[in-house]
Structure formats: C-alpha cells, structure tokens
Amino acid sequence: xxxxxxxxxxxxxxxxxxxxxxxxxxxxxxxxxxxxxxxxxxxxxxxxxxxxxxxxxxxxxxxxxxxxxxxxxxxxxxxxxxxxxxxxxxxxxxxxxxxxxxxxxxxxxxxxxxxxxxxxxxxxxxxxxxxxxxxxxxxxxxxxxxxxxxxxxxxxxxxxxxxxxxxxxxxxxxxxxxxxxxxxxxxxxxxxxxxxxxxxxxxxxxxxxxxxxxxxxxxxxxxxxxxxxxxxxxxxxxxxxxxxxxxxxxxxxxxxxxxxxxxxxxxxxxxxxxxxxxxxxxxxxxxxxxxxxxxxxxxxxxxxxxxxxxxxxxxxxxxxxxxxxxxxxxxxxxxxxxxxxxxxxxxxxxxxxxxxxxxxxxxxxxxxxxxxxxxxxxxxxxxxxxxxxxxxxxxxxxxxxxxxxxxxxxxxxxxxxxxxxxxxxxxxxxxxxxxxxxxxxxxxxxxxxxxxxxxxxxxxxxxxxxxxxxxxxxxxxxxxxxxxxxxxxxxxxxxxxxxxxxxxxxxxxxxxxxxxxxxx
Numbered sequence: 001x002x003x004x005x006x007x008x009x010x011x012x013x014x015x016x017x018x019x020x021x022x023x024x025x026x027x028x029x030x031x032x033x034x035x036x037x038x039x040x041x042x043x044x045x046x047x048x049x050x051x052x053x054x055x056x057x058x059x060x061x062x063x064x065x066x067x068x069x070x071x072x073x074x075x076x077x078x079x080x081x082x083x084x085x086x087x088x089x090x091x092x093x094x095x096x097x098x099x100x101x102x103x104x105x106x107x108x109x110x111x112x113x114x115x116x117x118x119x120x121x122x123x124x125x126x127x128x129x130x131x132x133x134x135x136x137x138x139x140x141x142x143x144x145x146x147x148x149x150x151x152x153x154x155x156x157x158x159x160x161x162x163x164x165x166x167x168x169x170x171x172x173x174x175x176x177x178x179x180x181x182x183x184x185x186x187x188x189x190x191x192x193x194x195x196x197x198x199x200x201x202x203x204x205x206x207x208x209x210x211x212x213x214x215x216x217x218x219x220x221x222x223x224x225x226x227x228x229x230x231x232x233x234x235x236x237x238x239x240x241x242x243x244x245x246x247x248x249x250x251x252x253x254x255x256x257x258x259x260x261x262x263x264x265x266x267x268x269x270x271x272x273x274x275x276x277x278x279x280x281x282x283x284x285x286x287x288x289x290x291x292x293x294x295x296x297x298x299x300x301x302x303x304x305x306x307x308x309x310x311x312x313x314x315x316x317x318x319x320x321x322x323x324x325x326x327x328x329x330x331x332x333x334x335x336x337x338x339x340x341x342x343x344x345x346x347x348x349x350x351x352x353x354x355x356x357x358x359x360x361x362x363x364x365x366x367x368x369x370x371x372x373x374x375x376x377x378x379x380x381x382x383x384x385x386x387x388x389x390x391x392x393x394x395x396x397x398x399x400x401x402x403x404x405x406x407x408x409x410x411x412x413x414x415x416x417x418x419x420x421x422x423x424x425x426x427x428x429x430x431x432x433x434x435x436x437x438x439x440x441x442x443x444x445x446x447x448x449x450x451x452x453x454x455x456x457x458x459x460x461x462x463x464x465x466x467x468x469x470x471x472x473x474x475x476x477x478x479x480x481x482x483x484x485x486x487x488x489x490x491x492x493x494x495x496x497x498x499x500x501x502x503x504x505x506x507x508x509x510x511x512x513x514x515x516x517x518x519x520x
Contacts, residue, residue, distance in 0.1 A: 133225070133229075135432060135433060135436055136229045136431070136432050136433075136436075139229065139233075139430070139431060139432050139433065140201070140230070140233050140234075140266070140427065140430045140431050140432075141430070142234050142235070142236035142266070143236070143266055143269075143270065143430070143453050143456065145236075145269070145270065145273040146270065146273065146274075146457045146460070146461065147174075147270070147272075147273030147274035147275065147460065147461075147464070148273070148274070148275060149174035149175070149244060149272070149273045149274070149275060150178055150273070151174075151175040151176065151177050151178055151238060151241070151244075152172055152173065152174065152175055152236070152237050152238070152269045152272045152273055153172070153173050153174075153175035153237060153238045153239070153240070153241040153242075153243060154170060154171065154172055154173075154199045154235065154237035154238070154239055154240075155170075155171045155173070155239075155240055155330050155332070155333065156168065156169070156170055156171075156203070157169050157171065157328075157329065157330055158294065159281075159319065159322040159323045159325070159328040159329075160322055160328065161315065161318035161319040161321070161322040162314075162315065162318040165284060165294075165315075165319075166293075166294045167281060167282055167283060167284045167291070167319045167322075168203075168261065168281075168282045168291060168292065169261070169279050169280065169281050169282070169323050170203065170261040170262070170265075170279075170280045170282070171277065171278070171279045171280070171329070171330070171333065172237065172265075172268050172269050172271070172272040172277070172278040172280070173243050173244075173248070173272055173277045173278075173333060173336070174243065174244040174246065174248060174272055174273065174275055174276075174277075175238055175241045175242065175243055175244055176241070176242050176243070176244050176245075177241070177242075196238050196239065196240070196241045197238070197239055198234055198235060198236070198237065198238060198239070199235045199237045199238070199239040200231075200232070200233070200234075200235060201230055201231075201232075201233035201234060201235040201262060201265055202230050202231050202233070202262050203261070203262055204290075204292065205231045205232070206228060206231040207290065207298075208230075208231065208260065208262055208289075208290060209224070209227045209228055209229075209230045209231045210224050210227075210228075210290075211260070211289040211290030211300065211301070212227055212230070212260070212263070212289050212290075213226065213227045213228075214289070214290075214300070214301070215258045215289045215301055216444060227431070229431075230431060235265050235266075235269070236265075236266065236269055237265070237269055242332075243332060243333060243336045244336070245336065246275065246336055247336065247337075247338045248275050248276060248277045248336055248337055248338060249275075249276055249277070249337075249338055249341035249342070249343060249467050249471070250276075250277045250278075250279065250324065250337050250338070250339065250341070250342045250343065251271065251276050251277070251278045251279070251343045251344070251345055251375060251463070251467075252279045252281065252320050252323045252324050252342070252343070252344045252345070252357075252371075253268060253278055253279065253280045253281065253344075253345050253346060253347075253350070254281055254283065254316060254320055254344075254345070254346030254347070254349075254350030254351075254353040254354055254357075255280065255281070255282065255283065255287075255288065255346070255347060255348075255349075255350055256287075256346070256347045256348025256349045256350050256380070256426075257287050257348060257349040257380070257383075258287065258288075258289050258301055259287075259288065259289065259347070259348070259349075259350075259426065260282050260288050260289050260290065260291065261280040261281065261282040263289075263426045263427060263428070264280065264347065264425070264426045264427055265427060266427045266430055266456065267425065267426060267427060267456050267459070267460070268280055270456045270457060270460040271459075271460040271463050271464070273460070274460055274461060274463070274464035275464065276463065276464060276467065277333060277336070277337055279323045279324075279329070281316075281319050281320055281323050283315070283316050283319055283353075284299060284315065284319070285307055285311070285312040285315045285316055286299065286301065286302055286303050286306065286307060286312070287301070287312060287316075287349060288301065289301050308385075309383065309384075309385045310385035310387050310388055313352055313353055313356045313384070313385050313388055314356065314388070316350075316353035316356070316357070317353055317356040317357035317360055318357075320344055320353060320354065320357040321357050321360065321361050324342050324344070324361070324371070326339055340372075341372055341467065341471055342371055342372060343371055343372055343373050343374065343375055343467060344357050344358055344361075344371045344374055344375075345374060345375035345376055345377070345463075346376060346377070346379070347376075347377045347378060347425045347426060348377075348378055348379070348380045348422065348425075349380050349383055350376075350379075351376045351377075351378070351379025351380055351381060351398075351411065352379065352380060352381060352383055352384045352385075352390060354374050354376060354379075355374065355379075355381075355384070355390040355391075355392060355411075356388050356389070356390055357371070358370065358371045358374055358392035358394055359388075359389040359390060359391060359392040360389070370392075370394070371392075371394055372394060372470055372471070373394050373395045373396070373397065373466065373467070373470045374392065374394060374395070374396045374397065374412065375397050375463050375466060375467075376396065376397070376398040376399070376411055376412075377398070377399050377400075377425035377459065378399075378400050378401055378404050378409070378422050378425055379398055379400075379409065379411050381409055381411055382409075395412065395413070395466075395470055395479050395482045395483075396411055396412025396413065397412060397413050397415075397462075397463075397466040397486065398410075398411040398412055398413065398414040398415070399414075399415050399416075399417050399425075399459055399462065399496065400414060400415070400416055400417070400499070401416070401417055401420040401421050401422055401424060401425070401445075401448060402416065402417075402418070402419065402420060402421065402448060403421060403422060403445060404422070405499060410499065413482075413483045413486055413487075413498075414498075414499045415462070415490065415496040415497060415498055415499060416496070416497055416499045417450075417455055417458065417459065417495050417496055418450060418495050418496075418497065419448045419449045419450025419455075419495075420448045420450055420455050420495075421441055421445040421446065421447060421448035422445040423441070423444070423445055423446035423447055424447060424448055424450075424452055424455045424456075425455075425459065428446045428447065429446055429447035429448075429452035430452055430453075434447060434452075450495065454495060455495065458493055458494075458495040458496060459496075461493065462490055462493055462496055465486065465489045465490060465493075466486060468489075469482055469485045469486050469489055470482060472485075473485070
C-alpha cells in the first residue's frame with residue numbers, strides 16, 4: 001500500500017519516455033532490416049536452409065546423399081548408378097568440404113553477405129548522420145522581435161520553495177539598447193559569457209541537449225547528435241544586461257512534462273519584447289528533462305525519489321509562488337517590476353501547476369490578491385490531482401492548439417490557435433527546417449501547418465493584450481467584462497479564435513470532445 005502510489009507515479013512519469021523508446025527501437029530495427037535486405041540476407045526473416053547444390057558443383061546433392069547420414073539408404077545407390085564414374089571422380093576431386101556450413105551455406109558466401117550488410121548499414125548510418133548535420137546548418141535562427149522592445153536580456157537565479165528547496169529560474173526582461181548592442185563587463189562563473197554578451201540557448205550546453213534527446217529516445221538509440229546543434233545555438237538574449245526603464249508586469253511560467261527553462265527561450269523572449277518580465281522556472285519534481293540542484297548534482301527526468309501527481313503539483317506550485325516573491329528575484333530587476341501586476345502561466349503540465357499555484361496564493365496572500373491572472377498554453381488539465389484545489393478566482397486566458405481543441409480542453413477564456421500543435425508553444429518547430437519537423441509531427445506533435453514564427457508572435461501579443469485588459473479592469477473578479485474586452489481586443493488577431501464562437505459554427509461532428517478533455 002505504501003509503494004503503490006510511488007509505482008503508479010513512476011509509471012505515469014515514464015509513459016512518454018517509454019513510448020518514444022519503443023518508437024525509436026522500431027524505426028532502428030526497420031532500418032536495419034531494410035539495409036540488410038539490400039545484401040540479400042534479411043534480419044527480419046531468418047535465411048532458409050540452402051540445398052547443398054552450389055553454382056560450382058551443380059550435382060553436389062549426390063555427394064550429400066552419399067554422406068554419413070545417408071549411408072544405407074536405398075536412394076543413394078540408385079542415384080550414383082545413374083552417373084558416369086569418371087564424372088563422379090572429377091567432382092570429388094574438386095569439392096572442398098571445408099567451404100560448407102552445417103546448413104549448406106558457404107562460409108565465404110556467408111562472410112560476404114555479412115560484410116555487405118554491415119557495410120550497407122554503416123554507410124546508411126553515416127549518410128543519415130551527415131544529412132542530419134547538413135539539414136540543421138543555420139538552425140535554429142533567432143526570430144525577430146515584434147514587440148516595442150528590440151532587445152531582451154536574461155538573468156539566472158535560484159529561488160527557494162517549500163522546505164528550503166531551491167530551483168533554477170531563467171528570467172527574460174526588456175533591456176536597454178538594440179538587439180546588436182554589446183556591453184563590457186566581467187563574466188559570470190556559471191553562465192560563461194561576459195555581461196552584455198549573448199547568452200547560450202542551452203544553459204548547460206551539450207548536457208541540456210542530451211537531456212532533451214534522452215527524453216524522446218534519441219540518446220538511447222545513439223542519435224543524440226540530432227539535437228547536439230542546440231548546445232551552441234544562439235539565444236538572442238543579452239546576459240545580465242541593463243534592464244529597460246519601466247514598470248513591467250511579471251509572468252511566472254511553468255514548463256511542461258519533460259521540459260526545462262531553455263526549451264521555450266525564443267517564445268518567452270518574444271513575450272518579453274512586449275514589455276513583460278518572464279520568470280521561467282525549472283522544476284525539481286522530476287518532470288524536467290534535466291536540471292541542476294543546489295548542491296551541483298544533476299536531476300534527470302523521472303529521477304528518484306518518485307513523487308505522486310499531487311506531490312508534483314504541490315512542489316511545482318510552491319516553486320512558482322517563490323519565483324513571484326520580490327526578495328527572491330535579482331535586485332536589478334526589482335526596480336522595474338510592478339509587483340501589483342503578477343501573473344502565472346504554463347505550458348502543458350505547467351497549466352495544472354499554475355492553477356494550483358494561483359488557488360494557493362489567493363488564500364495565503366489575500367492582502368495582495370495573489371496572482372492577478374493566468375496565461376496558459378495547451379494546458380494539460382486532464383493531468384490534475386483530484387485532492388488539490390484547481391479552481392482559482394482569477395481570470396484565466398488559455399490558448400490551445402488544434403489537437404487540444406478537438407480533445408475538448410477548455411480553461412477560462414479559451415482561444416484556439418489555428419494550425420498549431422502542442423510543440424508550437426515551445427521552440428521545437430524552430431530547431432530544424434519545417435520539412436524535417438512537420439513529418440516528425442506524425443510521431444511527436446512538434447509543428448503544425450501554420451508558420452511557427454507567426455504562432456509565437458500571435459500568442460505573445462495576445463498575452464500582452466490579456467495583461468493590459470486585466471490591469472485596466474478595476475474589479476479583477478469581473479470575469480465577464482474582462483472576457484468581453486479581451487474578445488474585442490483580440491479580434492484583429494487572425495490566428496486566434498474564441499473557441500466558443502468557433503464551436504457554434506462547427507458541425508456536430510467537430511463538437512464532440514474526446515474523453516480526455518477537462519473543463520476548469
């Protein structure tokens with residue numbers, strides 16, 4: 001009874017990883033089989049036993065009949081009597097028994113086929129690796145900023161949640177100057193680049209990219225090089241640069257299951273360009289692809305000790321609340337953050353975490369009202385814990401992709417982003433050319449048919465619109481008025497459609513939600 005919740009939690013955490021491993025194993029096995037088929041010796045079906053008749057000895061079957069296993073059989077003398085003795089003598093003198101295996105396959109032929117199979121497989125893998133490396137040359141490309149701030153800075157810090165545990169936070173903020181502005185300054189021991197220089201896309205380099213590769217089974221299949229180019233990719237963010245002057249709202253953001261605070265760098269950078277400070281939390285509940293604890297040790301996805309779903313969400317919520325505390329944030333940013341305008345958000349599994357955090361902070365911090373609102377992207381509301389309060393009183397703005405919309409996911413004022421998949425709310429579609437990412441979406445929902453840059457720009461501007469609407473409303477609990485104002489403000493946004501309006505125009509077949517959908 002004690003171990004059962006831990007086992008169930010571990011199984012729930014590993015489901016994505018196991019499916020990815022099975023998929024990669026199947027693909028590798030099929031590729032191996034196709035390569036070996038070229039050489040004429042299939043691994044998908046064992047080679048049938050060949051008769052002892054060979055091209056060099058067309059009548060060697062007669063010899064096999066006269067062998068030790070067939071002595072005394074009546075068929076052998078009859079067959080031997082039908083040939084010329086001189087011909088039989090010539091055959092015996094030319095025949096070399098050492099070249100035959102027990103199943104009749106020539107050892108030389110077997111070695112030739114094996115060598116050819118290995119060569120074809122090695123050549124195919126080398127060609128695949130070279131092709132993969134060439135296909136991502138120049139990727140990912142740093143997207144242009146569409147907000148009024150054309151330079152975004154980034155800072156790293158740690159915040160302490162429940163029981164003194166700390167987690168890493170990556171903070172994106174509007175910065176002074178242009179995108180190409182550089183500053184002189186001392187470097188930091190953790191991040192490496194000097195102040196004002198461009199921060200790396202992956203905070204820990206190859207360790208981060210390998211962690212993401214392991215999540216989808218690439219590392220286990222020897223294909224971690226497929227994401228290795230992200231280790232040295234540009235982020236488009238200036239490290240520890242001077243923040244722009246202003247009074248900016250704060251958005252505390254939670255990553256999804258198997259994510260980290262680097263996977264949404266371009267997306268969160270785009271949000272920051274609209275005048276929003278974004279604090280991306282990297283959780284320590286075992287759901288991050290990889291993170292570093294305060295003592296310097298690494299925590300991989302699904303690491304022991306396993307937490308139940310309820311324990312995961314509680315720890316996530318505590319870390320989100322900690323990242324909203326003024327004294328936990330870098331001093332240079334406190335002066336430009338409006339702590340009366342603090343929001344919480346998340347992608348996928350980060351959605352339930354944000355809901356729990358909003359509900360908890362509203363009760364424990366009634367003086368300030370807690371978080372002022374929630375911004376969710378493809379919230380995995382079906383992954384909630386039934387014993388937790390996930391019904392906050394704050395206004396909620398959700399953007400869902402085509403897949404979640406069809407599954408019936410609704411959470412507050414819900415808008416569907418046309419032509420988007422689950423991976424469009426992180427940077428996955430930008431990691432490689434679309435002709436690579438879109439076919440991959442048949443296995444992993446990485447990129448929808450709509451331009452991923454347009455989706456990021458649309459969702460970022462919509463987040464800024466929601467914050468301005470809520471901040472302008474004297475009564476934050478006037479949800480209907482906020483939703484009407486939001487609908488009016490988002491009308492020019494061509495990619496976003498109010499899902500209630502869209503549903504009324506849809507056919508009955510499209511209205512049927514999937515069983516996994518959930519309403520909050």
